[in-house]
Amino acid sequence: GAGVSQSPRYKVAKRGQDVALRCDPISGHVSLFWYQQALGQGPEFLTYFQNEAQLDKSGLPSDRFFAERPEGSVSTLKIQRTQQEDSAVYLCASSLGYEQYFGPGTRLTVT
Amino acid sequence: ELKVEQNPLFLSMQEGKNYTIYCNYSTTSDRLYWYRQDPGKSLESLFVLLSNGAVKQEGRLMASLDTKARLSTLHITAAVHDLSATYFCAVDKPTSGTYKYIFGTGTRLKVLA
Numbered sequence: 001g002a003g004v005s006q007s008p009r010y011k012v013a014k015r016g017q018d019v020a021l022r023c024d025p026i027s028g029h030v031s032l033f034w035y036q037q038a039l040g041q042g043p044e045f046l047t048y049f050q051n052e053a054q055l056d057k058s059g060l061p062s063d064r065f066f067a068e069r070p071e072g073s074v075s076t077l078k079i080q081r082t083q084q085e086d087s088a089v090y091l092c093a094s095s096l097g098y099e100q101y102f103g104p105g106t107r108l109t110v111t
Numbered sequence: 112e113l114k115v116e117q118n119p120l121f122l123s124m125q126e127g128k129n130y131t132i133y134c135n136y137s138t139t140s141d142r143l144y145w146y147r148q149d150p151g152k153s154l155e156s157l158f159v160l161l162s163n164g165a166v167k168q169e170g171r172l173m174a175s176l177d178t179k180a181r182l183s184t185l186h187i188t189a190a191v192h193d194l195s196a197t198y199f200c201a202v203d204k205p206t207s208g209t210y211k212y213i214f215g216t217g218t219r220l221k222v223l224a
Contacts (some may be wrong), residue, residue: 048207055208101161
């Protein structure tokens, strides 16, 4: 079956631009997570949805980061006024239970 | 605060040799996960360890979990070049009815032919 998909796979943004990153979870998975992986580091938790409800956004680094999942399936992570420190790989994962399944990630480069 | 530490951070080893990667975590956790990541790729699940004393093996890799010591090991037997990658451990932390993952720093493994 289809796994978690993300688009775009690569995104180059100029500093100050807004970007939107999309995640399509595995069909039927209730839980959806976003992680940020800086170069040479492990992934770090950003936010979590259960269906359409955002239940944990403790990892979002600033109010420039916003995530939504309006119909409980596809999710979008939006970053406003991008900064160079936002350059990273953004990973999405979905789950039914404790095991999470990761997508291929979106590599964001802010120039 | 839950912290996960791995050592070594970098490991260069000869083909055919054995080595162990260590993963320590700071507070109790229900489960521990090992992932492999190749450059520019996403995370590939290797093992899920569910309880104290759990041991799992796949090919040249074997993982174990000691929840009392808050320690997991990933043992590599007779390394081959194809095992070159970065290995992450992660523990899960309860949040709002589910679990979020806290990842270690990663161990970058290079197997020399």
